[in-house]
Amino acid sequence: MESEKEILLQVRNLTVTYHTRLGLINAVDNVSLDIYRGEILGLVGESGCGKSTLGKALMRMITPPNEIKSGQIIFEGEDIMKYNQRQMRDFRGRMTSMIFQDPMTSLNPVQRVDEHMVEAIQVHEQKMQMEKALERVRTLIGRLGIQERRLNSYPHQLSGGMRQRVMIGLGLLLNAHLIVADEATTSLDVIVEAKLVDQLREIREEFGVTLLMITHNIALVAEAADRLAVMYAGKIVEIGSVFDVFDNPKHPYTRGLLKSVPSIRMDENEELYKMPGEPPNLTFPPTGCRFHPRCPVAMPICSKLEPALQEAAPKHLVHCWLYQDHPLKQEQAVLSEK
Ligand SMILES: Nc1ncnc2c1ncn2[C@@H]1O[C@H](COP(=O)(O)OP(=O)(O)OP(=O)(O)O)[C@@H](O)[C@H]1O
Numbered sequence: 001m002e003s004e005k006e007i008l009l010q011v012r013n014l015t016v017t018y019h020t021r022l023g024l025i026n027a028v029d030n031v032s033l034d035i036y037r038g039e040i041l042g043l044v045g046e047s048g049c050g051k052s053t054l055g056k057a058l059m060r061m062i063t064p065p066n067e068i069k070s071g072q073i074i075f076e077g078e079d080i081m082k083y084n085q086r087q088m089r090d091f092r093g094r095m096t097s098m099i100f101q102d103p104m105t106s107l108n109p110v111q112r113v114d115e116h117m118v119e120a121i122q123v124h125e126q127k128m129q130m131e132k133a134l135e136r137v138r139t140l141i142g143r144l145g146i147q148e149r150r151l152n153s154y155p156h157q158l159s160g161g162m163r164q165r166v167m168i169g170l171g172l173l174l175n176a177h178l179i180v181a182d183e184a185t186t187s188l189d190v191i192v193e194a195k196l197v198d199q200l201r202e203i204r205e206e207f208g209v210t211l212l213m214i215t216h217n218i219a220l221v222a223e224a225a226d227r228l229a230v231m232y233a234g235k236i237v238e239i240g241s242v243f244d245v246f247d248n249p250k251h252p253y254t255r256g257l258l259k260s261v262p263s264i265r266m267d268e269n270e271e272l273y274k275m276p277g278e279p280p281n282l283t284f285p286p287t288g289c290r291f292h293p294r295c296p297v298a299m300p301i302c303s304k305l306e307p308a309l310q311e312a313a314p315k316h317l318v319h320c321w322l323y324q325d326h327p328l329k330q331e332q333a334v335l336s337e338k
């Protein structure tokens with residue numbers, strides 16, 4: 001991305017707390033993040049690292065007793081944490097749109113696709129005539145690669161991929177500036193996925209929409225996204241252009257994650273790398289850097305102090321002591337030389 005990119009969404013020091021049987025956990029812990037207008041940002045990380053929680057928190061969709069404990073979410077210059085209920089409804093309806101892990105749950109099972117879509121148009125253009133609204137829907141679904149006959153289908157009659165595209169379409173009809181797609185492609189096969197990637201990029205070009213793509217599928221993100229953020233145990237540990245993060249991963253966790261992805265270049269007998277250890281229990285997260293118990297290059301400082309998320313290369317931010325200085329680090333280096 002170019003340096004002059006306009007920031008659409010700014011997250012500062014965001015912490016989200018869940019009440020669990022074992023106590024309170026910060027599923028998102030002091031996260032700061034910028035999303036640029038018009039970009040596709042991929043968000044990856046092992047299951048349970050807080051991706052969906054972050055996505056929901058961006059729309060203030062965390063419900064009591066769970067809460068956004070602290071932090072700021074600035075969308076197009078306004079702090080949405082200060083919005084009242086009416087402003088929030090407007091924000092969720094028109095500015096943003098969230099596609100959940102299973103879109104079946106967010107579509108009305110007894111409403112056909114065309115009904116969903118016309119309703120979306122009428123939310124902000126109530127007077128638009130039915131025929132005109134349908135015309136707009138037909139043009140849009142063509143662009144999304146959905147056949148016209150599908151307009152008469154009910155959600156359960158569509159494949160997972162098509163439901164996802166209907167949801168993206170609804171976001172576009174509502175004129176959403178930001179679409180958060182959580183696991184938009186889990187249930188799709190490889191060919192359908194490749195097609196969706198092309199379409200996502202086309203949609204972005206055409207509608208100027210911004211997409212946050214939350215997924216397990218790193219290969220897909222590599223194709224579709226401009227930038228990539230990697231999460232570990234409630235923290236963003238690395239963020240940068242897809243090119244930089246893939247070609248020059250800096251965080252030891254990102255390196256492990258990329259090594260554990262199957263590649264076509266692999267020999268059929270070659271064993272896939274498996275990262276040692278498990279993600280931590282968030283009720284008692286490790287001190288210092290949360291990754292240090294699993295980290296192959298951990299230093300003494302890593303279990304004591306938490307690093308900042310800082311530039312390790314231009315526009316490539318990493319949350320790791322390998323790239324940051326601290327008096328304690330030098331002291332320990334001297335001690336170990338003795
Ligand atoms: N409603 C909830 N109440 C209590 N704990 C929750 C709740 N939702 C999520 N969690 C916990 O918060 C942590 C982060 O969960 P989250 O769903 O955000 O992870 P994720 O990265 O989206 O995982 P996945 O890749 O499996 O979708 C996990 O430890 C999870 O068990």
Ligand SMILES: [Mg+2]
Pocket residue numbers: 051052053101182
């Ligand atoms: Mg999730």
